[in-house]
Structures are given as C-alpha cells and as structure tokens.
Amino acid sequence: MKNKAFFTFFMALIMVTTFACKPQQNEAEARIDYSDTTYWYSCGDTTKAADVFYVYPTVSAISFADNDSSWFADITLPEVREEANGNQRFNKMLYDEYNFYAPYYRQMIFEAYQQPAPVLDSLAQIAAKDVNDAFQYYMTHYNHDRPFFLMGHSQGSQMLIELLKHGMTDEQRQLMVAAYCIGYHVSAEELATSPEALQPATDSTMQGLVVFNSVTDTTAIGMVSRGDVVGINPTTWTMANDTIPAEFHLGMAKYNDARDSVLIVPCPTRTYLYKHNTVCPDLDPEMVFIPAYERMFPKGNLHFADSWLFGGNVVENMRCRLRHFGE
Helix, strand or coil, X not given: CHXXXXXXXXXXXXXXXXXXXXXXXXXXXXXXXXXXXXXXXEECCCCCCCEEEEECCCCCCCCCCCCCCCCECCCCCHHHHHHHHHHHHXXXXXXXXXXXXXXXXXXXXXXXXXXXXXXXXXHHHHHHHHHHHHHHHHHHHHHCCCCEEEEEECHHHHHHHHHHHHCCCHHHHHHEEEEEEECCCCCHHHHHHCCCCCXXXXXXXXXXXXXXXXXXXXXXXXXXXXXXXXXXXXXXXECCCCCECHHHCCCEEEEECCCCEEEEECCCCCEEEECCEEECCCCCCCCCCCHHHCCCCCCCECHHHHHHHCHHHHHHHHHHHHHHCCC
16 A cells, blocks of 8 residues: 555656646747837847847746746746846946847746756747747848847857757848857757857857856856857957966946946956866956855856956957958
8 A cells, every 4th residue: 555655646746747847838839929019128229230139148036936837937027027127228238339139038947947958958949939039020120131249148148049050041140240149058069960050250250159158267167168169268259278368358347326337347367268168267256156056156157247247358349240240
C-alpha cells in the first residue's frame, strides 16, 4: 500500500511539474497586436537619420506563484509594462541621436531561467515570437528604409539573436548597421548553423553582430556568457587578447537626477579578453553583485552593468559604424 501511495504521489508530482513547465496553450497561440501603440514604449519619430530597435532585459519582479502559474510577464497589465519603463527611458536618453522604437513583449520571468534547457527553450519561443512580430511591424510601418541598429541586453539580446537567426530577410539585413546583443552569448554550434545570420563584427566599422560580457576577473564568468565564441572587447572592438590601457574606456552611462538625463562619466579600467569575456581588473567585484543571483552571476560578474558600463564606447562606436555604413 505504501508503494502504491508513493507511486500515486510521484505520478501526480510529475503531472504538476510537466504542466507547470509548459507554456500555457493560450499563451503559445496568442499574438500581441503591435498595431496598438499600447504595446510600444516608444514608436519613435522620423526626424533622425537612423533608428534604434531596442529590446529590454529581464525586468519583471513577478514570481511564478504570483503570476497565475505563468512563466511570462502579462503586458496587457499597465503595472507590468511600467516595470520595463525605467530601463527603456534610460536607453532612449542614451541613444537620443536616433529614432527610438521599443516594444513591450511577453518576456520570461527570472524563474524561467532556472528550468532545464529543453523547458527554457520552449518558453523562449513565445518571447521570441513577440519580438519578431514587433520587428516585422516596425519594418513594415515605421522604418521607411532607414538604417537601423538592433540593441538589447540580457534576455533582450537573447531574443534579438533569435530574430537574427530566424526572423530577418536579406533585404532587412542590408539596412541593419549593427546588432548590439549585450550581455548574452553565441555558441559555436549556433555560429556554425547560422554563419551569415550571426556574422560577428570583428572591427569598429563593419556591419554585423556585436556581443560583449564583462567580469572583473576570470573566475567570475557566469552561465550567461560561458561558451561564447563571438564576444569582443568594447574598448577596441576587436578580438585581440592584448591588455588595453584604461584611457580606451570612454566612460559609463549614468542617470543624472539634477539634469534628468543620461551622462557619460569616467570609469577608467584596463581591459583584456579571456574566452571572449572582457576582463576589467580595475573595477570593484562588488560593483553590481547580488547574492540572490550568485549562482548565475558570481561576485565579479558585471552582467547587470554591461548595458551601461561601456556607454561612452558604444555611443561613439554607433556613430562610427553609421558613418561607414554601406561602404
């Protein structure tokens, strides 16, 4: 009897786990209507020569238990969209030289990243579908043949890499100046499978994919960037392993309360590449350390700073790539 009772409990546990870890059917089938401006933080304008299509990182503080057993942020709720707005407002200020287009999407909540790889891959398809749908709407209704940058961080970069692999036409790629997929990775298998879609930019001017992840020492490489094969040093925009002097770091982006703006402020550090991660040995390993996330981002891992730590370099490099666009 004990064995039978245990078997019944075990099977019930399997069923609960299985159903909990699959996207809900209505989530998988539903589509976001990107003709509705409710689902855009910013639809940009057309006064500037180039666009930024920006996808924000994991910002949802909602848990699986408090989210009607869903792994996704419900962007039909104003308070959920509001969670993304601080990040998007910061980046709109940082990239104010360009028309700024930023959709909301049903991003995975942080707990999804603790699931086994097959489950996580299945969940990611829904978020990736939203980003693809938003991008296609942007290209059809907003772009008007202007050159554009793809910009993202963390989960946002993950979704942009999926877009590059599966969602872009050759004609669209011709208008892409660069895809800055910050705080994520490309594996050797992905690069081998999609060499044209994921063509890495190996200098400061060429079109292509730009990836970087930073740490204060080589022991701090985390799960997000382990195994990356395309990461470059954002102070030189090359894959050389030389130690680069601190003066090549052009400053970090920081919000200024007094001016209600984003400024580039000094943050000198030497840099060098190690396994395609940018090592910044002069920075404090406690800089953005969060003990609750230590398993994914050990002390010295600068994942939570990557999108602004090299702000001065990224802004200047965007200007450089745009000047050379089409050569």
